[in-house]
Amino acid sequence: MNLNNLTANDAAGSQERVSFPLLFLTFFRIGMLTLGGGLAMVPVIRHELVFRRRWLNDNDFIGMMSMATVVPGAVAVNLAYLLGAELRGKKGSAVAVLGTVLPSFFVILFIAKFLLPFFDYPRVSAFLRGCAIAVAGQLAFAAFIFGRKLFHRWQHLAVCAAGVIAVGVFGLHPLFGLLAAGLLGYRLLPENRKPLQARLKVRRQAREES
């Protein structure tokens, strides 16, 4: 990983050392700009780090992204930790994580302190009720997208159903739902086949040879 990073830095002709204030400011910007969370913010982060700052190239970004999504937690925060550590070690990761979290921290603090009394005004309350209903639609949309991506075999359906039953029928803590599905998936799911593109490539090569 270190080797990769070295070549990436050379390729970008980059600065010897990223200063702490710049690291902080960059992630502060990212924290401020990432509205909506989740995958909506990946392009924003990519723009900031790869094109604006040139701290890493696209390949390294994708590698770091996959590491950030493999562990639980907010992607932006994980990414800040990883990149901060790459650029400036332990202190760097602390600075980057703080930079990512502080904007929303202050925004929420402001809302909670000064705007909360207005939440009971009929109009504001009705507005928030509409927003809360939209979140239900958003959840259904997320279920639709994930389902389309993940369901390929009956085993996938079975694993997912087990999670729903553990939480919905037996009323277990949602974390047990994750755990149950994880373990059942481990027992039940077949070895991963090669990705589709790799399979197509093999098939194409075989056809060309014959």
Add this chain to the structure above:
Amino acid sequence: MRILTGLFVSFSLIGLGAYGGGLVTIPLIQHELVEQRQWMEFDDMARILAVAQMTPGPIAVNAATFTGFRLGSVPGAIVATASVIFPSLLILVALAPFAGRFKHNSHARKLRKGIQLGVLSLIIFAVWSYGSGVVQGLLELSIAAAAFLFLVIFEGKLHPLVVILSCGALGALIF
């Protein structure tokens, strides 16, 4: 002090389950804050989540700050926010050295696929548990369905925030 330890435990658990996107934390937050600890009513939580979705930053982190502030003022906000990111940072510290080996290991891959499916089960569960909380009649149901349809039809072209704000505006007009 007791509320601070409670916030620490609850939001560490929520952070631990925040796997693959912020929406999966909704059932966790509901379970921890409304059902388990009974720190707030469902409607209060739904408001906090709506605000957390509309403001910059990850939804779980925003919800943590908001809830922490309401229950324990500024110290509460700090503790809750730190707790929600703490488990993932701990795991990153522990796993980062083995990342390369981990990524191509078929055991790890199968486990991960299972957890991804588990995330989907939590979201499906949340469509029911959260949905039945906010949807009380035909009117609410049709707004939620419209939001869903807009997101599906304009997939990738429509920022989710636009849908949330439009539903909010609609709500302000008709409720």
